[in-house]
Structure formats: structure tokens, C-alpha cells
Amino acid sequence: MAGKQISDQRPMFIIFGGLSGVGKTTIARELARQLGAVYVRIDSIEQAVRDSGVLTEPLNDAGYRVGYAVAEDNLLLGHTVIADSVNPLQITRDAWMDVSTRAHVEAVEVEITCSDLHEHRRRVEVRSADIPGLTLPDWQSVVAREYQPWHRERIVLDTAGRSVAEVVKRLRDMISQQ
Numbered sequence: 116m117a118g119k120q121i122s123d124q125r126p127m128f129i130i131f132g133g134l135s136g137v138g139k140t141t142i143a144r145e146l147a148r149q150l151g152a153v154y155v156r157i158d159s160i161e162q163a164v165r166d167s168g169v170l171t172e173p174l175n176d177a178g179y180r181v182g183y184a185v186a187e188d189n190l191l192l193g194h195t196v197i198a199d200s201v202n203p204l205q206i207t208r209d210a211w212m213d214v215s216t217r218a219h220v221e222a223v224e225v226e227i228t229c230s231d232l233h234e235h236r237r238r239v240e241v242r243s244a245d246i247p248g249l250t251l252p253d254w255q256s257v258v259a260r261e262y263q264p265w266h267r268e269r270i271v272l273d274t275a276g277r278s279v280a281e282v283v284k285r286l287r288d289m290i291s292q293q
Contacts, residue, residue, distance in 0.1 A: 126195045128186065128215040129290070132202030132265075133227035135257050136239035138274040138282070142227060143199040145283050150197075153189040155182050157200035162249045179207055183214050190218035203262045212267075223290055224269035227282075231275035 129146065133139040140156065147154035161178035164170065179200065186196045202208055208224065215222035229235040239254045252260070270289050272282050 126190060126193050126220050127290075128190055128211075128218070128220050128222040129195070129197045130202065130208070130211045130215075130222055130224045131197065131199050131227060132208065132224065134203075134229075134235075134260065134262060135201060135252050136235055136242065137227045137229040138238070138279070139201075139227040140199055141279050142272075142274070142282050142286070143197050145279055146286060147197045149283065149287070150195055152195040152197045153186075155186050155189075155196060155198045157182050157198075158249060159246055160185075162246045166248055176207075179210065183210055186211070187214045187218050190214065190220045201260070201262075203260060205263050205266060208265070208267070223293065224265070224267060225286065226265060226269050226271045228271060228273050229275050230273045234275055 129143075129152070131139050131143045140158075143156075144154060146152070157178045160181045161174055164174060164177060164181070182198060182200065186198055189196050198211055200207070202211070212222055212224075229238070235257075236254050239252070239257050242251065244251050270286065272286055272289075274282055277285075
């Protein structure tokens with residue numbers, strides 16, 4: 116294949132992952148804005164479920180399951196979809212890929228990192244929640260979180276020392292070259 120054109124004409128599924136505070140949401144949002152893509156954010160879904168007051172038990176994977184369904188519905192309608200979540204486990208990554216298989220849409224997995232530990236910690240410690248009621252993890256929670264290694268090819272982008280515009284441009288170029 117000579118390369119992909121990222122456009123509304125050919126829907127695709129762009130699946131983000133990465134620890135809290137690496138810049139994943141900022142990048143995913145900007146990419147969704149540029150592409151006119153449907154944006155599915157697990158933090159928003161999970162907080163809405165908490166706010167509903169129906170929880171009597173921990174969320175577990177409920178937010179992800181809602182996200183998979185919303186993503187699949189929109190892919191089946193022919194929309195490009197961007198999924199934004201920590202996506203820390205192989206089982207969640209596989210579930211996102213299953214969505215693309217069921218929808219018969221090409222998927223691209225993107226892992227966002229921040230190789231500058233001091234910068235990553237600073238971001239975690241100074242950011243504020245953009246979702247009312249959402250409690251953001253502190254630095255200790257971020258570094259203690261289970262985050263399994265990836266076992267598939269993916270695009271890996273390091274946000275250390277790079278602007279959002281630079282990272283998004285690089286991501287668009289990399290997706291087009293696949």
C-alpha cells in the first residue's frame with residue numbers, strides 16, 4: 116500500500132494509549148479537531164457514569180465497554196474515530212482492535228510517551244481537571260499504575276520537548292506513510 120490518506124472519505128480508527136500526563140488527551144483532541152473525527156474519551160464516559168449516581172460497585176471496565184460501543188457505532192456510520200484512554204492493558208488494546216475488526220475499518224494504535232521524567236511529573240502535578248468532578252491521579256498513582264508492554268506494532272510519539280502542533284503533524288505524517 117502506498118500510504119493512507121487521512122480524510123473523511125476513508126474512515127479509520129485511531130487508538131491512543133499512554134500514562135496520565137504525557138499529553139495524550141491534548142494530542143488526541145487536536146487530531147480529532149483537524150480531522151473532524153469522532154472523539155471518544157474514557158475519562159468523560161467514566162465521570163458521567165459516576166455522576167449518574169447509579170454506581171454501587173467500582174467501575175471496573177464499564178467505561179471502556181461504553182467506549183467500545185460508541186466507537187463501533189460511529190465507525191459503522193463511516194466516521195473516523197479517535198479513542199483516548201490510558202489503555203494500559205493488553206486486554207483493553209485487544210478489545211479496541213476487535214472493534215475495528217467488527218467495523219471492518221483499519222486501526223492505528225498510538226502510544227504517547229514523555230521521556231523526560233521531570234517534565235512528565237511537572238505536567239501531572241500542575242494540570243487541572245477539565246471534566247467537572249474528575250479527580251486526577253497524583254504522581255505516585257501515575258508511576259504505580261500497571262501499564263503492560265505493547266506486543267503489536269504501533270506509532271510511538273515522545274512529547275518531551277515538542278509542541279502539540281509538532282507531535283500532531285508528525286502523527287499525521289506517520290499515519291499517512293503506513
